[in-house]
Amino acid sequence: MSALQDFRRIANLAAPVLVGQLAVIAFGVIDTIMAGRASANDLAAVGLGGSIYVTVYISLMGVLQALAPIAGQLYGAGRSEEIGSEVRQAAWLGLALSIPGILLLAFPGPLLAFAKAPPDLVDKASQYLHIVAFGLPAALGFRIYSALNNALSRPIMVTVLQLAGLVVKIPLNAWFIHGGLGLPAMGGPGCALASTLISWSWCIAGLLILRHGSAYRPLQIFSRWSWPIAARLRALLRLGVPMGLTYLIEITSFTLMSIFITRMGTVTLAGHQIIANLGAVAYMLPLSLAIATSTLVAQSIGARDLAGASRLAWRGIRLAAALAVMVGGLLWLLREPLLHAYAKDPGVVAAALPLILFVAFYQAFDAVQVMTAFILRAYKVALIPTLIYAGSLWGIGLGGGYVLGFGLIDTLPAFTRGAAGFWLANSVSLAIAGTLLVRYFVRISRDQRI
Numbered sequence: 340m341s342a343l344q345d346f347r348r349i350a351n352l353a354a355p356v357l358v359g360q361l362a363v364i365a366f367g368v369i370d371t372i373m374a375g376r377a378s379a380n381d382l383a384a385v386g387l388g389g390s391i392y393v394t395v396y397i398s399l400m401g402v403l404q405a406l407a408p409i410a411g412q413l414y415g416a417g418r419s420e421e422i423g424s425e426v427r428q429a430a431w432l433g434l435a436l437s438i439p440g441i442l443l444l445a446f447p448g449p450l451l452a453f454a455k456a457p458p459d460l461v462d463k464a465s466q467y468l469h470i471v472a473f474g475l476p477a478a479l480g481f482r483i484y485s486a487l488n489n490a491l492s493r494p495i496m497v498t499v500l501q502l503a504g505l506v507v508k509i510p511l512n513a514w515f516i517h518g519g520l521g522l523p524a525m526g527g528p529g530c531a532l533a534s535t536l537i538s539w540s541w542c543i544a545g546l547l548i549l550r551h552g553s554a555y556r557p558l559q560i561f562s563r564w565s566w567p568i569a570a571r572l573r574a575l576l577r578l579g580v581p582m583g584l585t586y587l588i589e590i591t592s593f594t595l596m597s598i599f600i601t602r603m604g605t606v607t608l609a610g611h612q613i614i615a616n617l618g619a620v621a622y623m624l625p626l627s628l629a630i631a632t633s634t635l636v637a638q639s640i641g642a643r644d645l646a647g648a649s650r651l652a653w654r655g656i657r658l659a660a661a662l663a664v665m666v667g668g669l670l671w672l673l674r675e676p677l678l679h680a681y682a683k684d685p686g687v688v689a690a691a692l693p694l695i696l697f698v699a700f701y702q703a704f705d706a707v708q709v710m711t712a713f714i715l716r717a718y719k720v721a722l723i724p725t726l727i728y729a730g731s732l733w734g735i736g737l738g739g740g741y742v743l744g745f746g747l748i749d750t751l752p753a754f755t756r757g758a759a760g761f762w763l764a765n766s767v768s769l770a771i772a773g774t775l776l777v778r779y780f781v782r783i784s785r786d787q788r789i
Contacts, residue, residue, distance in 0.1 A: 340647070340650070342654055345650065345651055345654045346654065346658055348635060348651075349628060349631050349632050349635065349651070349654070349655055349658060350631075352492055352494065352630075352631035352634060352635065353627045353628045353630070353631035353632075354627075355494045355495045355497075355498040356489065356494045356497075356498070356627040356630050356631055357623060357624060357627035357628075358498050358501075358502070359494065359497050359498035359501040359502070360501075360623040360626060360627050361620070361623050362498070362501040362502050362504065362505040363501055364616075364619050364620050364622075364623050365505055365508075366504075366505070366508055366534060367389065367616055367619060368616050368620060369508055369509060369512060369530075370385050370389065370512065370527075370530040370534075371385065371386070371612060371613065371616050371681060372680070372681055373509075373512050373513065373516055373530065374516065374526070374527045374530060375609065375613075375681060375683075375684075375687070376683065377516055377517075377526055377527065378526070379605055379606065379609050379684055379687065380459060380460060380463065380527075380605065381463065381516075381526045381527035382527070382609045382612065382687075383460055383601075383605045383608050383609055383612070384460055384463035384464045384467060384526075384527040384528070385467065385527040385530055385612075386597060386608060386609065386611075386612035386615075387451075387456060387460065387464045387597065387598070387601060387608070388463070388464040388465075388467030388468050388471075388527070388528075388531070389467070390593070390594040390597040390598070391444075391447060391450055391451075391464075391468060391594065392444060392467075392468060392471045392531075393590055393594065394587070394590050394591055394594040395440050395443050395444060395475070396440070396475060396478055396479075397586045397587070397589075397590045398583050398584075398586055398587040398590065399436045399437070399440050399475075399479060399583065400478075400479060400482045400583075400586065401579070401582045401583035401584075401585060401586030401587070402432065402436060402575075402576070402579035402580060402582065402583035403429055403432060403433050403436070403479060403482050403483055403486060403579065404482070404486055404579065404582055404583075404586075404716075405429075405575050405576075405578040405579030405582055405716075406425060406426065406429045406483060406486040406487060406490070406575070407486040407487075407489055407490045407630075407633070407634070407637070407716075408490070408578065408633065408637045408716050408717050408718075408719055409425055409490075409574070409575070409578070409719075410422045410425055410426075410486070410487055410490035410491070411489075411490040411491075411633075411634050411637030411638050411641065411717065412637050412638070412640055412641035412717075412719075413425070413641060414490055414491055414492075414638055414641060415637065415638035415639060415640065415641025415642040416641040416642060416643075419557040419558055419559075420557070420558065420559050422487070422490075422491075422558045423558040423559040423560040423562065424565060424568075424571065425571065425575075426483065426487055426549075426558065426560050427560065427565040428565065428567065428568060428571040428572055428575060429483050429486075429575060430480070430483060431566075431567045431572070432572060432575055432576075432579075433476075433479040433480060433482075433483055434476070436479060437475055437476040437479055440472075440475045440479075441472045441473075441475055441476070444468045444469070444471060444472035444475060445468070445469060445472045447464070447465055447468045448465075451464060451465065453598065455601065455602055456601050457605075460601075460605070463526060463527050463528060466525075466528035466531075467527060467528045467530070467531045468531075470528055470531035470532050470535055471531045471534065471535055473535055474531075474534060474535030474536075474538040474539060476542075477535075477538040477539040477541065477542035477543075478538045478541075478542075480542040480545065480546070481500075481538065481541040481542045481545050484497065484542075484545035484546075484548075484549065485497045485545075487549075489630055489634055490634060490637070491554075492634060492635075492638070493554065494630075496548055496552075500541050500544055500545065501541075504537040504540065504541060507533075507537065508533055508534075508537060511532075511533035511536065511537070512529060512530055512533045514529075514533075515528075515529025515530070515532045515533055516529040516530065517529075549561070578716070578719055578721055581721035581722045581724070581725040582716060582721050582725075584725045584729075585712065585721065585724060585725045585728050588725070588728040588729050588732050588733055589728060589732060591733075591737075592732040592733060592736045592737050592765065592768070593615060593765075595737055596611075596737065596740060596761045596765065597611065597612070597615065599740075599741060599744065599745075599761065600744070600758050600761065603744075603757060603758065606684075606686045606687055606690055607690050607757065607758055609684070609687045609690065610687050610688070610689070610690025610691035610694065610758065611690070611691070611694065611758050611761075613678060613681045613687065613691045614691050614694040614695060614697075614698055614762070616681070617670065617677065617681075617695065617698055618698045621663075621666050621667075621670060621698065621702060621705075622705060622709070624659075624662060624663070624666060624706075625659045625662070625663055625702075625705060625706035625709050625710060626709055628655060628658060628659045628662070628706075628710060629655070629659065629709045629710045629712070629713035629714070630713065631655075632651060632652065632655030632659075632710060632713065632714060633713035633714055633716060633717040634717075635651050636648045636651050636652050636655075636714055636717040636718070637717035639651060640717065640718065648717070648718075649784045652714045652717075652780070652784065655710055655714065656707060656710050656711060656714070656777070659706040659707065659709075659710040660703050660706050660707050660710075662706070663702040663703045663705065663706035663707075664702065664703050666702050667698075667699040667700065667701075667702035667703065668699070670695060670698055670699040670702070671695070671696065671699040674692065674695045674699075675692075677695075678691050678692060678695070690758070693759055694758055694759060694762050697759070697762035697763060697765070697766050698762075700766055701765070701766040701769050701770070704766070704769040704770040704772075704773045705769050705773075707773035707776075707777060708769055708772045708773035708776055711773065711776040711777050711779075711780050712724050712728075712776055714780060715776070715779070715780055715783065718783055720783055723779055724776060724779070727772055727775045727776055727779070728772060731768045731769075731771045731772040731775065732765075732768050732769075732772060734768075735764060735767060735768040735771060736764050736765045736767070736768030736769070737764070737765075737768075738764075739764035739767065739768070740760055740761035740762075740763070740764035740765060741761075742760075742764075743755045743756065743760025743761070743763060743764055744756060744757060744758065744759075744760035744761045744764075745760075746760075
């Protein structure tokens, strides 16, 4: 199969995934813009509370994401009924995982104390986290639905639901933030209430689609009741725990960055939050390509076409890197209008402006690392990538950022201090992670073909 044909296969699957991912990330963008226009304190509270929530959610979601490569390989092998059994076990696992997640969000005192945030910021961030705790089980349930649809190359219904949620997000935010129709103004925490209501709507809609959709009948998800099966749960955990740890490492490299930058003041944190949102938006393109490519690779492995799996993987890596370079260039060229769209406070814009260079610079590295990590998961390989992430993102990115950001080495130039120091170290860590992951995939791909 030609490179153009493979690129089209990846693009056709990635396009609806990208639209859906952009809809989801738009939630954060909308929250940032609407909270920022309410006040800098509301923006900082949403940034801090959102960072903690995302850390908890992404870590737990990463474990459930193990369903995608497992179901993808079963689908490629034509073993549809086994997919239904895997979905039922994933549902039990999601229920179990939601319990510690809710407890962490409902009692966030230690995490907020670690951030050393001012009292008024702690109060609003706590309100935010108490609200999203109620939405966590629904968010995890919808993630199972999403992972299954991606594995079956059917992401369109996920995208439709995500777009529908986006449509109601803005009016719900406006209502809850500013009050009206008998409700008091909630400020930043109003964003959390809107997201929680939408998460439950998604979860219920996903259940109804799986129950009544003709495309899912061959899977026999609801044909029988299944109690937790130890062997199936162990298989999910064997792949899912390293994946969840990888997500935890990746997200905490940004979350802890936000927590440390909180100590530098509300304006600096608000500027950092804007750059983090921009980076998250840009990340959706390589993430969508990675989801699409890993789905096709997993299906090829299930069909015992190992040569085709390797070919798709390498072409996916090249495509993601090329497009990421273009995105980085656009971010740099459009930096000023983008920042002014986020905030009206000149101080916040000034704090964010020098940081955008780092987001533009690391796009190619970020694309390569996420694409390669997802491809390795399609091969059911997750442990070594987790160790690579721990050493690079935590050791070099976060550790190096702490040293640079707080000026622990006096001889280094001034531009490496403050928030810029954290972003500089993070960029270097992503480059190292991408390089090591590609080298490891070369080995895995070669061993699979022998």
